[in-house]
Amino acid sequence: MKFTAKILLAAIACTSLAYADVVVIVSSKSSVAALSKEQVADLYLGKSQELGGGSAVLFDLSDDSIKNVFYDKATGRSLSQIKATWSKLLFNGKGLPPKEAANPAELKKAIAANPNAVGYLDSSAVDASVKVVLKLD
């Protein structure tokens, strides 16, 4: 049991080192073709809810290492700053923080199913169910 846990931890450590490019994705059914870094920052800092004429449904990955890279590159903010920003919106009833997906597979499934959904992934995890709208490097 302990041994498997160690392997898992090692695997997680390796993947986090391997994050090269983080990409922002929407459903392949979405009408949105591309997003600017500013648009992504506005969405993930709660300044804008609008996406392709509808209300954006945002997703986070529960894995802090890729989350960290995404927020740093897209918004220039640390995870504690992001927590403070979303706490403001959450406790004033003006916005709910992004939903958290447990892993990239679950994230892709949720995004593929919802034309208003937005998320981010390591570029190596992208497949045909989702569409890349911004590459962060």
Next chain:
Amino acid sequence: MHKISLVIGCGVVLSCGAAQADDFTVSGFATLSASRLSTDNAAFRSDSRQPNGAGNSWDAAPDSKVGVQGSYRFSDKLSATVTGIAQHNVNNTTSPRIEWAYLDYHLSPSLEIRAGRLGLPAFLASDYLNVNYTMTAVRGPVEVYSQLPISHFDGVDALWRTKAGNVNLTVQPMLGHADFKAAFSDAAGTIASGKADVYGVNVVGEVGNWTLRAGYIGAKVSIESEPTDQLIAGLQGMGAGDVANRLAYNKERSSFSGIGIAYDNGTLIGQSEYTMRRAHSFLADTNAWYVLGGYRLGKFTPYAIAAQQKAISPTSWSDVPAPMSSFVNGLLAAGNTSQRSLSLGMRWDFMKNVAAKAQYSRITPDHGSSAGLLMYDASKGPLNAQNLLTFSLDTVF
């Protein structure tokens, strides 16, 4: 004991709900804090709803609190939110109060209406003033934020989000009623209770790293307290009806307006507000402002704040009949809470979702005020400048 178990009971019920349904979310916030003032002759409080404050020994009462918020999403359009907060309150207890309890209905992606108990949008930071974790400093500067004893109202508001060029605009009209209780800043903390019909509009614009805010709240306010009621009765008995009428706070038009600006590029933080309270009787008209600047160095954010509140209406009347003059003018003088302060502080984001803060403030009574916003027995003569030290741990969960 009874209160504590009630809070825990609520928490348990809410967490169970959270575990059962995806549409039910529970969040919370808490601050554990200690403050100490450089004198025992006066007391510092963070809010005029606190009937006493910190003197020259460590006191957790001014800023410590626990809040729990539950939201239930009935559909994509309809949701309900309830927020309860336990903190040192006007009754000198920590019994929880219902701060917010409202239904929120989305008419369209850009327009929602809310009804129930709602936050009063009086300041730039009104919406998250209770959640200290979201603020750089230990608390909203008291010169500006303690001007109103009202933080919520029962009524309706609307949130209309639109874009003007590249500015994300939120326009929030509101209408409702608020009952409130506050304590005067005399040493005994004399309680006043009041009611207000409120209406107003709040506009927030966000563009890039900038947030701009302007708001106006109009109100018809009535306030009663035992000492003022006695003074008014005494004045009427002496035939000084016009002075009595001026002192009575009975359905008086009052207003609160302000503008604010905030900048945050991830490293550099700046925030400033200018606010104006227009009141009546023993409550002076005040203008108040603050400027905050901070700089993030990794997990550390050193910051500085300059703030001032100034009473701009007369704090003494010359036409009060002699036997009552000292009482009435004593009351008016106590309403002069003019002060300025300079604060230096440090925020340390030392672990996930928890921030530690330390803040030193130099508080100086100003413009003829005997003790500024500090609680004080004015018969002891004017108070000198004082030092205030606060340590806080803030979290969200």
